[in-house]
Amino acid sequence: MGCTDEGGHGEQCFSPFGTMVSGTVFKDKMTQQSKGFGFVSYDNAMSAQSAIAAMNGMQIDGRRLKVELKKAKGPY
Numbered sequence: 001m002g003c004t005d006e007g008g009h010g011e012q013c014f015s016p017f018g019t020m021v022s023g024t025v026f027k028d029k030m031t032q033q034s035k036g037f038g039f040v041s042y043d044n045a046m047s048a049q050s051a052i053a054a055m056n057g058m059q060i061d062g063r064r065l066k067v068e069l070k071k072a073k074g075p076y
Contacts, residue, residue, distance in 0.1 A: 013060055014040045018047020036063055039070075 011023055025038035042048045048069065056067040 013055065013058075014051055017042070017051040017054065019043045034061070034063075 021041040021043050023040045026035045052067045055065055058065050
């Protein structure tokens with residue numbers, strides 16, 4: 001898949017898997033360059049699983065993606 005993150009929210013790469021509720025790529029405040037991580041939310045679990053299966057290990061703008069479900073926070 002040849003996608004880039006030109007918009008900064010991941011839509012181009014992640015919208016083919018379902019309806020995105022939100023997408024955020026975190027950027028350095030000074031340089032506006034990507035910090036290399038972000039979050040994508042879908043309107044259903046099946047879309048999220050499809051995105052994980054297809055996008056985990058892919059590259060965007062020269063960076064290899066690690067795509068996984070959000071981890072639950074512990075009590076601390």
